[in-house]
Amino acid sequence: MTHAVLPRTLWFTRCPVPTATGIAADRQWLTEEFAPDGITVRSLQDAAPDADRAAHFTHALPGLFREGGNVPALWARSRGERTRLIGLTWIEERQTVLVGPGSAIQGAEALRGLRLAVPAHDIAIDFWRAMALRGFEGALASVGLTLDDAVLVDVPAAEREVQWGAELAALRRGDVDAVYVKGALAVEAAQRAGAEVAVELDDLPDRRHRINNGTPRPITVHQQLLEDHPGLVDRFLAVLLRAADWAAGQPGEVARILGAETGAGADGVAGAYRPGTHLALHPDLSPERLALLAGQEAGLRAHGFLAEPVDVTAWADPEPLRRATALAASRPAAPLFAP
Secondary structure (H helix, E strand, O other), X not given: OOOOOOOOEEEEEEOOOOOHHHHHHHOOHHHHHHHHHOOEEEEOOOOOOOOXXXXXXXXOOOOEEEXXXXXXXXXXXXXXXXXXXXXXXXXXXXXXXXXXXXXXXXXXXXHOOOEEEEEEEOOOOOHHHHHHHHHHHHHHHOOOOOHHHOEEEEEEEOOXXXXXXXXXXXXXXXXXXXXXXXXXXXXXXXXXXXXXXXXXXXXXXXXXXXXXXXXXXXXXXXXXXXHHOHHHHHHHHHHHHHHHHHHOOOHHHHHHHHHHHHOOOHHHHHHHOOOOHHHOOOOEOOHHHHHHHHHHHHHHHHOOOOOOOOOHHHHEOOHHHXXXXXXXXXXXXXXXXXX
């Protein structure tokens, strides 16, 4: 049994997407869980300017829980950061390939020979570029093609530019023929640009063609916290399970929270997240999800995003989620209409 002194602060970080972490934060359940221990729970996104916000990507903060895109999570692990994978979700986020207004381009087969926009950001891990490459790769693979069957066009993008702004501007100028986008803000950006959908990746029947930064989405924790305070990790996960249970009965509230998390309006949220999203927030470490993440690891490595290979199976630790599931089952259910 560990005798390490309890940390004074636990941190969490999540991407602006559907997560049980975001819902638990909205409901104040993480704060309530750890307050009796004298532990403050803080969001990396909402912290003071002196917080290490880069830890969202590097996970170099031992007391941090992260529920977000798999590109930075795999990148951090490949660089030697001692993280462990403790859960995976799979939530469709409206991945599409867009073309210009009035374009005759329709379907993945029509991407053959086209100029595809691949953004280039000057950041430590260019997850935007990774998303575009993997998105186009999945679309092309669905009809037996590869990236070699198209023309990749680098599109320089400023770090703080509006999401998808550089790519859609290139599309408007005629510099490229197609752009990959995903999520609620992308729905709104496409509407503003008058762009049309050529490929709906969410409709591709084989999940392997929909693997990308958020599919599957990992929950990771630092190995040091797991070694020193496994009980805290179990309790954190139990709160996430409670949040996922609550969300399953609250589609309207989940839509409201998603609007706050993504910064998108109601139309953007409705256009990005299909009915049933509120039912899909429970993490697991099923063989299927681990295999899908391994496919993403192989793809990222092939494109040069990972310094070293990541053995996804070895990275995963199923014990915290197993213990958290038992802990959550032993607690009273969350009231559906809690204030």
